[in-house]
Amino acid sequence: MLVDSLIAYILIVALQFFSGSIMYSYIIAKLLNFDLRKVRDGNPGSSNLWRVAGWKWGFLALLLDYLKGTLPLAIFVGIYGHSLNKFVISIAALFGILGHAFSPMLKFKGGKAIATSFGAWSVLTKWEAPTLLGGVFTIFSIYRKISKKKSTTPEEDALRVLLGYFVLLIYVVWKVSQGAPELVILYFGNVLVILYKHKNELSNLLHQYRTKRSERA
Numbered sequence: 001m002l003v004d005s006l007i008a009y010i011l012i013v014a015l016q017f018f019s020g021s022i023m024y025s026y027i028i029a030k031l032l033n034f035d036l037r038k039v040r041d042g043n044p045g046s047s048n049l050w051r052v053a054g055w056k057w058g059f060l061a062l063l064l065d066y067l068k069g070t071l072p073l074a075i076f077v078g079i080y081g082h083s084l085n086k087f088v089i090s091i092a093a094l095f096g097i098l099g100h101a102f103s104p105m106l107k108f109k110g111g112k113a114i115a116t117s118f119g120a121w122s123v124l125t126k127w128e129a130p131t132l133l134g135g136v137f138t139i140f141s142i143y144r145k146i147s148k149k150k151s152t153t154p155e156e157d158a159l160r161v162l163l164g165y166f167v168l169l170i171y172v173v174w175k176v177s178q179g180a181p182e183l184v185i186l187y188f189g190n191v192l193v194i195l196y197k198h199k200n201e202l203s204n205l206l207h208q209y210r211t212k213r214s215e216r217a
Contacts, residue, residue, distance in 0.1 A: 009085065012073065012076050016072065016095050017096065019068045019072060019096055019099065020096035020116055021099035021102075021103040021104055021110070022099075023044055023100070023105050023106060024060075024064040024065060025045050025046045025065065026105070028053070029052070032053050036052070039051060040154065044111050045112055045115070046059075047157075049061045065100065065119070068096065068099075069100075069115070069117065069118060069120040070119040073120075077123060087182045087185060089182065090124060090182040090185040090186045091185060093120035096116060097113045098189075100113045111197075112194070113194070114161065117133075120186065121133070121186070121190075129168060129171060133164045133165075136167055137164060140152075140163075155201045155202075158202055159205060162194075165190075172187045
């Protein structure tokens with residue numbers, strides 16, 4: 001029985017990684033004769049597809065990236081319910097994110113995994129965590145409109161994501177206190193992926209900050 005459970009858990013994690021590794025934005029862009037590696041920051045994700053192919057294709061890719069963060073894990077959760085180990089669910093959700101961020105399809109150079117992360121958090125927290133992250137991102141979008149900026153820089157996008165995950169940490173701490181310790185695995189694993197995938201933008205932000213400090217001194 002233990003062996004059967006172990007095999008089932010390995011299968012769940014492997015399938016979720018495979019699901020995450022399917023680069024829908026890259027595939028759609030190729031069909032439309034676009035090379036996302038030459039767009040903006042070179043991220044082969046839905047945001048850059050949105051920029052070059054329009055909102056319809058971008059939204060389709062965004063939806064697919066979100067769904068691959070939930071499937072097939074959500075199906076297993078629906079079938080087995082509470083009998084599934086919650087820590088395995090958290091690990092599998094994280095592997096879906098890893099699949100997108102380090103996709104074998106692109107020689108382990110994937111996207112930044114934001115939409116896929118939304119899907120992963122949806123499995124474990126339903127609407128709560130995605131709504132929290134979405135709220136932070138929306139505030140940034142409103143600020144952009146108020147400041148009359150047509151578009152954000154990759155560095156500003158990275159700052160937005162970083163702030164979102166800081167707010168999410170507060171939520172995770174609260175959920176752990178309510179009896180959901182499995183979220184710790186997903187949170188810190190997700191944050192490490194996000195930091196790594198945004199390392200260039202964060203480095204640029206740090207450089208800009210140091211430059212401004214030296215100019216004021």
